[in-house]
Amino acid sequence: MRLIPINSLQPGMKLGKKIYNEDGIILLSENAELTEAVIRRLRRHGLNFVYVADPRTEDVVPVEMIEEETRRRALKEIRTNFRKMTGPAVKGLVYPYLGKTFSGLVEEIMDDLSAREDAMIMMMNVNSMDHYLYRHSLNVCIYTILLGQIHGYSKSDLTFLGLGALLHDIGKTKLPLQLLTKAGKLTDAEYEQVKQHAEFGFKMLKDEPGIPLVSAHCAYQHHERLNGSGYPRGLKGEEISEFARWIAITDSYDAMTTHRVYRSAMLPHQALEVLYTGCGHLYEKSKLEVFRDRVAIYPLGMAVRLSTGEKGIVAKIHGIFPQRPVVRVLTDPDGEDLKVPYDVDLSQQLSVVITEVDGMNQIG
Known part of the structure; x- marks a missing residue:
């Protein structure tokens, strides 16, 4: 199959890979014919690329980083639980189900990645219309666990790292939806409001049973940068949690390669170039090198x-x-x-x- 830009789709082409809607339900199956109406719908939902069938490349079949069923179940759990937490921050409110629910998800993802020899970080935003926050949280978790496995963390550390990655943006559930979905550039005041999600997330997670403090610090510190230019506290170098330094890379990469309401997505090789402009002063060189060696900068079918x-x-x-x-x-x-x-x-x-x-x- 071939991976082509949404703007290059022509009526009569046939879909090469199923597409899911925001509820994880199959919207279009393989070999579905693409009509003008379907193409308009895909474009409206912000998809940039689509896999199409092609007899000359029928043996080119992209392999997902995790099992399809694991991904669907994970997105459903993220969607369900994050929606429960949506709304203004309430002091003293606890979420005792978070640790058990998401630890199980992280272990499933770890098992799937362990079963894939030489697993690569693939572009994962081409066949799902899910809400950005849910999809982004899962992608960052998958990418980060893979890097952690390559680094050689123990199973318990990988679980803590995976939890931190999965929940790194949970504080955004406390921000107004219109702020997260604004099409234009944020004002200075709005940007300051968005930056509060790091603190919101930490406060939501730090006292939760089943959520290790090191995982809560991932929510707090994933926007900190080595040179102190990050937020919310302007931490520098090793003042930043080692787990948060991994997530800083995967979070930035997935954000750049995902279509947003206010800007189009970058291709993987473009995003990697941007990350490398921050090598040594924004992102840790050794971690960035591990990431570089495992990212498929030219996706299958491209x-x-x-x-x-x-x-x-x-x-x-x-x-x-x-x-x-x-x-x-x-x-x-x-x-x-x-x-x-x-x-x-x-x-x-x-x-x-x-x-x-x-x-x-x-x-x-």
Whole structure:
């Protein structure tokens, strides 16, 4: 299958991968025909890319980082529990179910990731219309647990890290919905109000049974930066929790690669470039290097142009060299379709590079 920008969809194309609505219910199944009305609906819901069926690339099948059922169940639990907490902060209000509910989810995610050898951080925002806060919380949790496993944390530390990542933005449930969904740029006063979510989250989690204090500090500190330029306390370097330093990277990456009401999404390689501009002063270099080596900057099925002038799609991603994927060449330098497509392994053909990604100018 191929991954193409929403603006390149044509009526008559067939969907390659099912799409879920905000309640986790399948909205469109594989091989569903894309009509003009369906395409408009997908665009209205903020999807940037869609997988479509293509006989030349039918063997290119993206593998989810976690099981489909795990992801659906996790989103349902996040949605249900976060909605219970939505509303103004109330002093003394407790949420005793949080620790048990979300610890179980974190363990399921850990098990799924452990079963996937050489798991890569994939673009995960192409087939779900879920509310940004719910989807973002899950994505950050998955990315962070994977990095924690690579780092070698114990199972208990991974659980604490995963809980902190899953609940890092829980304080946003205490902010007005119109503020979170504002289409235009926030005023200075509104931005200061949004920044309060870090403190709100910490206060919600710090005394909860089943929520370790180190996990609560992830909510408090995930916007702190090494040079002290972050918030809410302007912490520096190792004053910031080690877990929060991981989440600072995954939180920023997922936010940049997700469509928002006020700006379009970046592609993975663009987001990685932005992260690296903060290497050493915003984000920890060693952690950023672990992230870089596990992020699929060119997602499976993405259309690319090579330095040879040929065009094709990313057909395989190497775990060791994710920046040098296998490309299925579909057209010659003149744009003519090849009768017999062929694969170029960029990890072997070092003189050939990717020069352009389809959709980069549309959503970058």
